[in-house]
Amino acid sequence: MKHFTELTDSATRIVDAAEGLIQQVGYNGFSYEDIAQSVGIRKPSVHHHFATKVELGAVVVQRYTHRFREALLRIEGTVTKAPDQLRAYAELFFNTYEQDGRLCACGMLGAESESLPEEIRSEVRRFFQINAEWLTSVVEKGVRDGSLKANRPAADVAQALLAVLEGAMLVGRGLRSERGPRKMVDALFSYMWA
Numbered sequence: 001m002k003h004f005t006e007l008t009d010s011a012t013r014i015v016d017a018a019e020g021l022i023q024q025v026g027y028n029g030f031s032y033e034d035i036a037q038s039v040g041i042r043k044p045s046v047h048h049h050f051a052t053k054v055e056l057g058a059v060v061v062q063r064y065t066h067r068f069r070e071a072l073l074r075i076e077g078t079v080t081k082a083p084d085q086l087r088a089y090a091e092l093f094f095n096t097y098e099q100d101g102r103l104c105a106c107g108m109l110g111a112e113s114e115s116l117p118e119e120i121r122s123e124v125r126r127f128f129q130i131n132a133e134w135l136t137s138v139v140e141k142g143v144r145d146g147s148l149k150a151n152r153p154a155a156d157v158a159q160a161l162l163a164v165l166e167g168a169m170l171v172g173r174g175l176r177s178e179r180g181p182r183k184m185v186d187a188l189f190s191y192m193w194a
Helices: 009-025 032-039 043-049 053-078 082-097 105-111 118-145 154-175 181-192
Strands: none
Touching: 009 032, 009 043, 009 053, 009 105, 032 043, 053 082, 053 105, 053 118, 082 118, 082 154, 082 181, 105 118, 105 154, 118 154, 154 181
16 A cells, blocks of 8 residues: 555645545545546546555545644644644644635544545544544643643543534534634633633
8 A cells, every 4th residue: 555655746636636525525425537537637547546545545644644743743843832732723623624614634534434444444543543642732731730721631621622623614514604613612712721
């Protein structure tokens, strides 16, 4: 199976198209024909780069997770206070949603997980584990320094925040709300700030 670091320029364009389609219609909502039309190539060219849709889906999630992890490292390196780190984290979701109501690629795939091959499900689990662990560490730090309050274990608060962000994107899309996840996250944060 390919790894996202091995992609040619043409393969990268295919992965870009697949990621956008996953964010709009999910894994089960697009075909190689859709990819070919989006990229402006023939369907056999898509198969040349990715023999199976499973391989393409796994590469999309690998790369998405890697970029998200890089964003978390940037937040750690540039933002010091836990509440500000959580706000910067939420901005990652807000920015995705503001791109024509796109959803988190792994959120979409998580909703489809029962119908996905294990190769993709395991990559999606990895995305959520990385995010939950990072959020847990931020919440723990904020509770320790008194900048956050939590009457539940940090891991529970972290998963609740992740669930609110993912769910708020879905609800925002369903309601056709321009604000999407912002309003719900603002409400949650108002209870967490010490």
